[in-house]
Amino acid sequence: MTTLYYAPGACSTASHIALEESGAAFEGKPLSFARAEQRTPEYLKINPRGRVPALVVEDGTIVENTAILTYVAQALSGGTLLPQQPAAMARAISLMAWFSNTVHPAFTHIGRPERFATDVATHANLKETGRANFHGFLQEIDGLLAGKSWMLGEQFSVVDGYALVFYGWGKRIDLPVADLKNYTAFKDRMLARPAVRRVLEREQSVLLAA
């Protein structure tokens, strides 16, 4: 059985959407950050880093969204959720890597400044800088979506669920996401997909709130 460990509203929503879109059977195991369930001895056996997502498959455990999304596309969706032409696939992985190594950490500066500096006097500035950087990245994603239905153009892919996560985070911290016209139209296209809606309802996503 394929098992996904996730936390509602976290970056793991990207992997959750990919699995639901793949049509593969899987068991979802939600963890509560409020109860610190990502740091229980049981979960640390799954992912010793204490982070979600983690995907357990018959060959072992896979962590990191970029790896899980690539696995889901290649192994569980019959190759339909990523382009198979090598350069196009590399560009898709490039976007996922940028989401993971740049866009996501900007947001982490806002919520967890203590992970970046021990001097509490700097935390307000880290939060402010993280917020400005994160907003700038949302604007960059809005630009990347110009004239496209999905992040890769006309092909829906596992990259799209990942892009949707950041729109939701922007909404959660009251950034003016509605002003991002391409990104907002993309969000609406995502919400019209039955598999995406099932995941967002299961996670009680902020994206479904008015």
Ligand SMILES: N[C@@H](CCC(=O)N[C@@H](CS)C(=O)NCC(=O)O)C(=O)O
């Ligand atoms: N680069 C990792 C990031 C994983 C990560 O930081 N996940 C966050 C949720 S968005 C987490 O588990 N946080 C729990 C914690 O920091 O204690 C990925 O994309 O999978």
